[in-house]
Amino acid sequence: MLLCTAACTGSSGSGDTGGEARGGATTANAASAARISVEPVNGAKDVKPAAGLKVSVAQGKLTKVKVTDQAGKEVPGTLAADDTTWTPTGGLAVSSRYTVHAEAADSKGAASATESSFATLTPAENAGPEDNIKSGDTYGVGMIVRLKFDADVKDRAAVEKAVTFETSDGVQVKGHWFSNRWVDFRPATYWKAGSKVAVHYRLKSVEVAPGVYGGIDSDQTFTVGRDKRSTVDAASHRMTVEKDGRVVETIPISTGASSPKSWNAYNGIMVVMAREGSALMDSSTVPGLEGKAYKHRVPHSLRLTVSGTYVHGNNWSDASVFGRQNVSHGCVGLQDAEGDNGAENTPAGKFYADSMVGDVVTIKNSVGPDVEPSNGYSGWNIPWSKW
Numbered sequence: 001m002l003l004c005t006a007a008c009t010g011s012s013g014s015g016d017t018g019g020e021a022r023g024g025a026t027t028a029n030a031a032s033a034a035r036i037s038v039e040p041v042n043g044a045k046d047v048k049p050a051a052g053l054k055v056s057v058a059q060g061k062l063t064k065v066k067v068t069d070q071a072g073k074e075v076p077g078t079l080a081a082d083d084t085t086w087t088p089t090g091g092l093a094v095s096s097r098y099t100v101h102a103e104a105a106d107s108k109g110a111a112s113a114t115e116s117s118f119a120t121l122t123p124a125e126n127a128g129p130e131d132n133i134k135s136g137d138t139y140g141v142g143m144i145v146r147l148k149f150d151a152d153v154k155d156r157a158a159v160e161k162a163v164t165f166e167t168s169d170g171v172q173v174k175g176h177w178f179s180n181r182w183v184d185f186r187p188a189t190y191w192k193a194g195s196k197v198a199v200h201y202r203l204k205s206v207e208v209a210p211g212v213y214g215g216i217d218s219d220q221t222f223t224v225g226r227d228k229r230s231t232v233d234a235a236s237h238r239m240t241v242e243k244d245g246r247v248v249e250t251i252p253i254s255t256g257a258s259s260p261k262s263w264n265a266y267n268g269i270m271v272v273m274a275r276e277g278s279a280l281m282d283s284s285t286v287p288g289l290e291g292k293a294y295k296h297r298v299p300h301s302l303r304l305t306v307s308g309t310y311v312h313g314n315n316w317s318d319a320s321v322f323g324r325q326n327v328s329h330g331c332v333g334l335q336d337a338e339g340d341n342g343a344e345n346t347p348a349g350k351f352y353a354d355s356m357v358g359d360v361v362t363i364k365n366s367v368g369p370d371v372e373p374s375n376g377y378s379g380w381n382i383p384w385s386k387w
Contacts, residue, residue: 032112034060034104042116049094049120049205050158055086057104060112062086064103069096094205094213095122120205126215127151127208133199135220140358141190141227142271144377145173145199152180154209159183162206162214168196176387178374188384190360193227193244228359230311232332234265235365237323239332241351251347252323254314256330256368263329264368270304271377272311272359275352277301278340279310299342300334300352304361305376311361313348315339322347330368332361 035058040047053075055065061083067075075098077088092098097119104112128150133139145165153159156177163185165173171187178184191197198221203214232239234255241249256265279301299313313336314321314328321327322335334351337343344353360380363371373381 032060032104032110033106033108034058034110034112036062036102036104036112036114038100038102038114038116040118042118044118046121047118048207049092050207053088053092053098053100055100055102057084057102057112060104060106062102062104063111064101066101068099069093070098091202091205092120094120096120123211123213123215125151125212127153127203127212129201129203129214129216131199131201131220133220133222135222138223138225138356139191140272140356140360141193141224141229142269142360142377142380143191143222143224143358144271144379145185146377147175147183147185149181149208151212152209153183154180155207156183158206159203159208159214162202164200164202166198166200171195174387176379176382184377184379186379186387188387190227190229190380191224193224195224197222197224225356225358228355230359230361232265232361232363233365234326234363234367237326239334251334251351254317254321254324254328254333255326255363256328256366257326258367265326265328265330265332265363265366266305266309266368266371266375267363267366268371269360269362269378269380270309270371271380272302272304272355272357272361273306273376274303274357275301275355276303276310278342279303279312281308281310297340299336299340300346300348302352302355302359302361303376305371305378307375309371309376311351311355313337313342313346313352315342332363 037056039054062079065077065086075088076090077086079086099117101115129147132146160175169192173185173187175183175185198219201216201218204217206214208214227244230239230241232253232255237253239251239253240247257263278297278299281296281298299315301310301312303310309331311332314333315336315338317327319335334348336346336348343349371378373379
């Protein structure tokens with residue numbers, strides 16, 4: 001939320017006889033010593049919403065201030081303890097016209113009134129923010145809300161102030177910037193299963209960089225589903241699945257081979273980014289990947305990282321591999337049936353059917369490196385104290 005400033009002055013001195021006050025405002029009682037000033041000036045155009053609206057009085061006290069937009073909606077405000085200044089508590093909007101009506105009285109009770117108007121600017125450039133939430137959907141407990149911009153954000157604090165979270169359990173949510181165009185939001189620990197979350201974007205009138213405005217005012221809501229967390233142990237070739245704190249299944253898997261090095265699986269916390277079904281796996285899209293080139297459809301594919309880590313069906317390896325060997329190119333493979341779509345009654349098919357975007361998958365004991373927090377929704381690997 002932002003404040004709007006500029007400079008419009010309408011006043012009446014004790015020597016005036018009425019009619020026009022300075023700045024084009026009209027006065028109700030020219031005999032009053034109270035002199036009302038309004039910023040921005042009467043008739044001002046292209047005012048920045050963050051410039052700062054202010055009504056003040058000299059030689060008297062304000063008795064009434066009312067500011068409305070072109071639709072008649074009133075801007076809330078606060079009168080100072082000494083009754084000499086009024087400032088808005090709400091923000092002003094771009095592409096809007098505001099009317100200010102102020103009344104004051106001097107020490108003898110003689111009244112003075114001022115009325116003026118001004119218009120805020122229409123942004124020439126929009127930062128084009130987009131998030132990864134579909135309003136009304138349900139996500140896993142590891143879901144991270146991502147906001148990306150088409151232009152560099154210079155005022156990060158203004159963006160963080162304009163993006164607020166309302167949660168049914170009152171959990172605190174904070175943002176972490178990975179670049180000037182990318183901020184992720186999450187709580188300190190995983191979302192509570194069954195909780196409701198509303199994300200309020202009030203960016204339309206926020207100047208995120210000189211001359212560039214946020215562009216949107218919108219609300220998104222989502223529900224947090226059951227608490228499903230899966231832990232892949234690369235050393236034992238097993239994936240343990242927990243639901244709502246209880247182990248419900250241990251699945252034999254095959255993950256990233258220890259050799260060659262480019263096949264190693266990442267260690268760390270990852271989150272299901274997308275349910276891609278039958279996904280096209282193309283080795284040419286992974287720089288530095290060793291071994292024979294491949295390009296084929298892989299069933300029951302759950303994406304974990306932008307770089308191409310998946311939990312997916314493996315329908316080309318012998319059944320004896322699962323639970324005994326790591327042979328994949330860095331993914332987590334579950335036994336599946338032949339064909340591009342595998343089969344629903346296989347370990348891969350069942351796990352896929354029971355998975356949603358936002359589910360947590362942690363890999364441990366791999367010989368590979370730790371996953372970068374910026375790779376997918378892997379920001380949970382950053383301690384809350386550094387988030």
